[in-house]
């Protein structure tokens with residue numbers, strides 16, 4: 218353990234991410250942390266490249282195109298509007314918006330006001346939103362009136378009932394009903410803070426993939442996050458002339474900062490939002506706006522590669538296709554390269570920090586066979602065995618990491634912090650990897666029980682907990698099984714209560730009605746009489762999941 222260090226895993230304060238002093242000094246001296254803030258660079262672009270297009274995207278079917286001056290004006294109006302409600306700097310605000318330009322005017326507006334967004338995905342429902350609101354002790358919730366056929370005012374009403382202390386609900390685009398309308402916010406320059414936030418303060422709370430139980434909140438500071446996308450811009454070749462497309466959900470860390478929309482905005486480039494990641498929605502926009510780079514999860518990349526072969530849309534502007542969020546096998550990588558005539562870049566990242574990229578000038582074999590190497594020379598990467606002892610390159614083990622943009626602790630979660638960080642501040646990623654002699658990582662699997670469903674992480678434990686609340690369920694075990702299209706899908710083994718004969722569609726509907734994100738509803742349900750634990754003695758959940766998964770796969774083969 219480093220001598221000067223306090224145990225940062227016990228981090229509690231909501232607004233300060235704590236790296237030990239000697240690390241702070243080191244990261245500053247090396248020029249990784251430059252004391253920049255999320256608002257300063259936008260203000261500068263608005264002044265210097267006012268007319269350059271910042272954001273293009275649809276709100277309720279209408280195409281919007283904001284230049285940097287217009288975008289900044291909207292950011293300032295949003296900031297003043299939030300402060301006029303009575304929110305105070307440091308307050309947390311749960312933001313649930315889809316791929317609309319207002320995603321950025323809301324979050325940068327919150328940054329400008331010194332407020333702290335908590336990013337939810339459009340697919341989340343009351344169970345998840347209520348959890349984020351209470352973990353973050355949020356004072357407000359911002360949502361679109363409707364997106365992909367769902368009316369978020371319904372969710373807002375449930376939230377208000379479940380969390381009476383949540384003071385403000387702001388509805389973006391459309392009829393706000395009994396709630397505050399974002400579109401009616403007015404500029405109040407006098408309300409705006411004169412000073413930007415402390416660069417070392419927490420800019421926002423990102424959500425974890427949730428490998429055990431409910432998602433944890435990830436505090437990212439201005440300094441650390443800006444470093445990650447500034448350095449990503451260089452690796453991914455983002456310049457002011459770039460046109461970057463957000464096709465995955467805007468709130469996800471990958472299209473936000475690897476290099477993502479934030480990287481593109483930092484560079485003074487253009488961000489184009491696709492309302493959906495389908496080729497039908499994205500291809501016309503790529504052709505029209507001359508998009509040159511974007512990120513996809515593996516199943517979508519394969520779909521795009523296939524669709525590109527027969528499209529009438531001109532995709533020749535595409536320079537780089539990034540693929541990440543889940544493992545891209547070498548065979549799939551070859552198909553993507555064959556189908557989309559542009560450079561493939563593998564991205565292996567996590568909302569907690571560490572991001573690895575294959576480099577644009579790497580040999581094709583490296584791009585096909587590996588998930589890249591870390592962004593920063595200061596990223597410390599360890600591959601360890603079951604006892605925590607570091608392994609040599611070529612050996613497979615658990616990936617631990619710390620560095621200038623990897624958190625030292627989750628927000629307000631002592632239990633998770635003790636499990637997920639070592640005493641000397643390394644984050645236990647839960648991924649099982651092999652490191653090549655030149656420092657590239659190959660992801661082999663993971664140690665934690667979650668289902669990586671096309672990049673959406675689903676915690677087995679969280680779903681088991683949900684299922685146990687069903688009146689006909691005696692016990693439940695959830696496992697991941699390989700899926701040709703999704704990479705992995707979820708399968709729940711359920712022991713019904715004595716005398717009960719539940720039906721799979723009813724259980725799935727019941728889960729949706731309970732208000733959990735649809736991607737968490739088990740894809741498959743298998744009813745069993747027992748888990749046969751007595752035959753092998755006392756088993757851990759983890760062993761049980763492994764055994765049930767193996768049994769199912771054997772049956773499928775036979």
Ligand code: OOB
Pocket residue numbers: 425426470471475540541542543544545563564565566567568569572588646648660663669672674
């Ligand atoms: C990204 O972030 P999260 O937080 O949704 O998920 C992180 C986890 C990793 O620990 C790993 O298990 C898995 O997703 N993962 C990959 C991968 N990229 C992520 N597994 C295999 N191969 C890959 N290329 O998913 C994320 C964040 C920033 C950039 C890209 C992805």
